[in-house]
Amino acid sequence: MPIFRWGQPWDPFRDLEREVDRLLQGVNLTLHGVRFSRRFPQVNLLELDDSFVLTAEIPGIDVGQLDVTMASGFLTIKGTRLPPDEAREDTFRRQERFHGPWQRKIQLPDRINEDGMRADYRAGVLRVTLPKAPSSAARQIKVNEGP
Amino acid sequence: MAESQDLNQPDNSSSMIPASEDGANGPRLLFNPPIDIYETPDGLVLYADLPGVDSEGLDLQVQNNRLTLFGRVTSDVAESAQMLHQEYHFGDFLRSFILSDEVDHDRIQAKLTNGVLRVELPRAPRANPRRIEVSGG
Structure with missing residues (x-):
């Protein structure tokens, strides 16, 4: 059961469309959805003893184009993923990867x-390490009794 | 954890995967990586998103007209880490394609940059029509 179909009726490489379908493909679709239709990029947030670690799958980004900011308890990551320079819209046979600002x-x-924050980008995965602030001592708040 | 967008979207897959899934001996998940294919004057170019795969973990093969890409993801997340919010899972990437004879198998080239694989599939030079001499009887 092919999941994707070619759009153009004329295709010199017509046999390429007979993509091998794997048994797991159906499982992928039901369990995880079609990847490109989901939020981009996908993020995970982990907690360690002394820090939080955010990882994001953002393949194909120039490090200079990655914008990571922290403000008011919110971590914002943003950028743009461009399609290849030489690819024109009408030359695409199949387009499943995300392109555009995110x-x-x-x-x-x-x-x-x-x-102490730091960010690393390797093999298309962004990893932001966010050390926890030393917890302040608990402060007792006095409750005043009403009249 | 709150998300400023898609706050109400349930994350319905995270509970299905045991935490030890990424262990060396345990079963590993396999994903179908998203791809782009476009045409150039020289043939076709294929892009595949393989986040977490470096060149050592990539296996690209052409055999019997079948192009197979497999990417092994390495994770360096500490075992003591507790997942607070999970949108993606660790797993490897596998996808294969049937190539037509019009792809010049010997000139296929591939490059992996920042978790994106680019494969050039050049068109085979078109064979000149061959005249077949018919000998008179």
Whole structure:
């Protein structure tokens, strides 16, 4: 059961459309959806003893085009993923990958030591390490009794 | 964790995968990577998103007219880490294609940059028509 079909009736490489369908493909679709139809990029947030780690799958980005900011407890990552220069819209036979501007804004569950933040980009995965701020001592709030 | 967008969208897949899934011996998930294919004057160009795959984890094969790409994802997340919010899972990438004879198999080239694979599938030079001499009887 092919999932994707070619649009053009004329295709010199017509046999390429007979993509091998794997048994797992159907499982992928029901469990995880078609990837390109989902939010881009996909993020995971992890908690370690002394830090939070956000990872995002953003393949094919120039590091210079990655914008990572932290403000008021929100981590914002944004950028643009461009289609290849030489590809014109009418030459695409299949287009499943995300192209265009994207932005994700994630609220962090705790206070962050903003001086210790760092971000790394490797093999298309962004990893932002956010050290937790040292927790302040609990403060007792006095309850005044009404009249 | 709150998300400024898609706040109400349920994340219905995260509970289905045991946390030890990424272990060396346990079963690994396989994903179908999204691809682009476009035509150039020289043939076709294929792009595939393989986040988390480096050149050592990539296996690209052409055999019996079938192009198969497999990307193994390496994860360096500490085992003690607790997942607070999960939108994607760790797993490898696999997808294969049947190539027509018009693709010049010997000149296929591939390059992996920042988790994106680019494969050039050049068109085979068109064979000149061959005249077949018919010998008179």
